[in-house]
Amino acid sequence: MPEAEYGKCTRWLTVILITPHLFGTGHEAVRLALEEQNIESRPLWKPMHLQPVFKGYPVRGGSVSETYSQGALPAIRDGNVRQGP
Numbered sequence: 831m832p833e834a835e836y837g838k839c840t841r842w843l844t845v846i847l848i849t850p851h852l853f854g855t856g857h858e859a860v861r862l863a864l865e866e867q868n869i870e871s872r873p874l875w876k877p878m879h880l881q882p883v884f885k886g887y888p889v890r891g892g893s894v895s896e897t898y899s900q901g902a903l904p905a906i907r908d909g910n911v912r913q914g915p
Contacts, residue, residue: 844905845874845898857903864903874902 833839848857857873864871877895878884 845902846905847898847902849901857901861903871903871905874899874904 846857846860848855848860850856853860861871861873877892877899879887879889879892880896880899
């Protein structure tokens with residue numbers, strides 16, 4: 831995707847969507863394997879429409895965010911990460 835002329839993208843969030851039947855395991859197993867290597871990861875946040883505070887309010891869309899929240903891991907972006915030897 832080309833960079834916009836009016837700004838610079840920080841690319842602050844990269845998400846890895848894991849499809850268990852294609853990849854062979856789920857996102858939680860991947861998260862735990864990363865943790866064993868001292869690599870921080872966590873489940874993607876819960877969509878707003880699924881949070882208790884918004885229960886009972888109308889929802890428009892939501893299926894994409896639900897899919898990502900159930901099978902994705904954010905790739906932690908940190909300025910201290912360096913390429914290995």
